[in-house]
Amino acid sequence: MNVIEINHLTKTYGKSRGITDISFNVEEGEIFGFIGPNGAGKSTTIRTLLSLIYPTSGNAKIFGKDCIEFAPDIKKEIGYLPSEVFYYDNMKVFDLLKYSASFYKKDCTKRIKELAEIMDLDLTKKIDDLSLGNKKKLGIVQGLLHEPKLIILDEPTSGLDPLMQQKFFELLETENQKGATVLFSSHILSEVQRLCNRVAIIKEGAIVTVEKISTLQENNYKKFKIHTKTALDKGYFDLPGVSQLEVKDHLVHFLFRGNLNGVLQKIAETDITNVWIEEPDLEEIFMHYYVKED
Amino acid sequence: MNIFLHELKAYRKSTIIWLLSLIAIMVLFMSLFPSFHKDAGEFTKLLEGYPESLRKAIGLDLNNLFTIMGFYTYSLTFIVLVGAIQAMNLGTSIVSKEAREKTADFLLTKPVTRSTVITAKLMAAFVSLVITNIIYGAAAYGMASQVKVEDYSLKMFLLLSLSILWVQLLFLAIGIVMSVMIRKIKSVLTVSLATVFSFYFIGMIGATTGDASLRYLSPFKYFDPSEILKHSGYELSYVITGAVIIGIAISASYYVYAKKDIHAV
Structure with missing residues (x-):
């Protein structure tokens, strides 16, 4: 059963963009991630679900009921945590x-x-x-x-120290095991990754993709930065799975997806002074989705 | 009921302060009455020296100024002004404070409709004003009994004193409709003082020129104490106009607030 059903939801503020034609579903018992950079439309979507703002077109259903028409009824079972709390x-x-x-x-x-x-x-x-x-x-x-059946969190972790964040996540997991569905919006991929079953990625007011976390992890990109002793031939790291390759004198940058052993072997064969292997940030993941769309 | 009680509690402090100010002004004026009454002849001579239009503008009527009700009528021009500011402040802040203090998200994600929220807030403001008027009325009655030199009509006293409440209800309604129309009110006092004084001055000009149509433009003059004294009652056409304005302002507030987008902070 779907706890949240969003159908072609559009909200425009005068001339400026809010969200355009957003559709996705959140199933019962899921922890659903909603990620995107600041200003992408996460809060707009959430505020529409909570009937704080009204959609320009399209609609959303929560527990199978229209989120505007049956707002007071629905809200009995919703717990909401805004990104900035004021009381x-x-x-x-x-x-x-x-x-x-x-x-x-x-x-x-x-x-x-x-x-x-x-x-x-x-x-x-x-x-x-x-x-x-x-x-x-x-x-x-x-x-x-x-004890709400649906917990909606809008960038909930800002301002919490790591220990509290940990406790908070455990709390969410407990609530989830008791049957609560969670919609978790964030611009930090890693926190969504560890908690969520599925994620929707939103950029510039539109949904880029809705995927299982496991799929995203298969798409796991690593960001490589290698400093070598001698200048390298440009084609040296041009392997399958390498993208955004940049070679500048002794410094090599690229994103890699696939079997790590191949790259590491390549690195081992060169005379390097330093190496950084990092998780790409969200922007870079988005870049990947844009490339795929083109 | 919970919102109503919460709101009532929130206004408690300011209601007490406004109430004390109203009583203080009333006591100040009424304590002057005995000496005014004693030297009525000299005061009349002195005040006759003022231009008539000025006397009209500030509501001085030499024919009855030296009776207790006439004197109370004169003090009411100022007391009503203070009462109007209280009511306008309440009206302007009850909805806008949620946006200003950023608590709208808290309140409106609760299982309540927006009209429930407005009703509860309006009722709390209304009850605050009624309590203010009851205590003020008792204090004014006590004071008048202390300084009176002749008997006066209790009915007249009540009609005059209640003009505060009627004007307050008008400004409460004007305040709330303004607060839902304006997207964000940074300072309630600026908005309410500007509005109240504009209407007050329109009323003063109207009184000077004697222009009947100008009288409809200032809520202060709908329940003008000196007119109440003159007619020994309220004038129906103004009572109806006042009621219509309150009705329209309140319904418009419900309508606009229900449709309004509550923006993130």
């Missing part, structure tokens, strides 16, 4: 959580305490006095306290 500054943490819980017709006190414990959040503090990271933790507790 009523003069309230105490616990009061805000109680206020948040009062919108859902169930007792969430126990769950609030549990989540605050996991996320190490001080319930007695004033919101105004919280650091950015602590506000984010409050956002997480606030988004999960009513």
Whole structure:
């Protein structure tokens, strides 16, 4: 069953581009990644799903119901964590959580305490006095306290230290095992990679591809940078699977996909002074999708 | 109900401050009444020296200024102004504060419709204003009883005092419709002071020229205390105009807010 169905969703703001003709589905029980650079339209899509903004054309269904028409009904089962969290500054943490819980017709006190414990959040503090990271933790507790069936996260990890990020991911995995579906938007591929089953890649307001993480990993690109003692022949690294090859004096750059042993052997045969093998960043992955489209 | 209570609590502090200011102005004016009354002859002579148009603009009516209701009427021109600023502030901020403090995302991703949100907020603002008027009215009644030199009509006193609430409701409605139309209000006080004073001055000009059509342009003059005193009641045409304006402004606010895109911060 599809928890989210997005059909030809388009949103334009005056003349500027929002999102164009976006379609994808998120299945029940999935952790679905939604990645793209800043300004690609991730937040626009998410805000439309939450009926904060209204689509210009197309529609989206959540739990099989139209996300605008049945918004209040649907939102009972949605937990949302925005990229930047803002709450009523003069309230105490616990009061805000109680206020948040009062919108859902169930007792969430126990769950609030549990989540605050996991996320190490001080319930007695004033919101105004919280650091950015602590506000984010409050956002997480606030988004999960009513045990939603669908968790929507818009760049949730900014401001969290690695330890908290780890705890947060574990929390998401637990919720997921209990049956919650997660839509996770991010511009960092690595965090999506470790958590998600499938990802949609969005660029400039359009979906570039929807793929399984396992497929993406098969497409695993490595970025090579090699510094050699002597200038190399331009064709030396021109192997199958090498792209964007650049040779400048003693420095060689390229992206590689395929069997790593071949390249490493090639490197071993040269007299090198240094070598860097890195994960390509998102931009470079996108480059790959653009090349494929052409 | 939860939004209503939350909002009511949020306005508590400002309501108390506005209420105290209203009472302070009222007490200040009314405490002057005994000496005004004693030296009525000299004051009349002095005030007759002022041009008539000026007297009209600031609502000075020498015929009844030295009766307690006449004097209260005169103080009300200022008290209503302060009350209007309170109401306009409330109206302008109840919706726009969510955008300014960036809490709209929190509230509107909850399982509530936008009209529920507006209703709860309006009700909270309305209740704040009613509470303000009840306590103010009690204080004014107590003060008037202290300084009175002759008996006065309680009905008249109530009609006059309630003009504060009616003007406040008008400005509450104007404030809320402005706040949903303008995309982002950076400073509520700037918007509300500008609006309230513009209408106040239109009202003053109208009073000077005696132009009846100008009177429709200023909500202050719909429940003009000196006219209430003159007619011993409200004027139906203005009551209806006021009610229509409130009705249109509130419905427009619901409509616009329901259709509005809530943009990310």
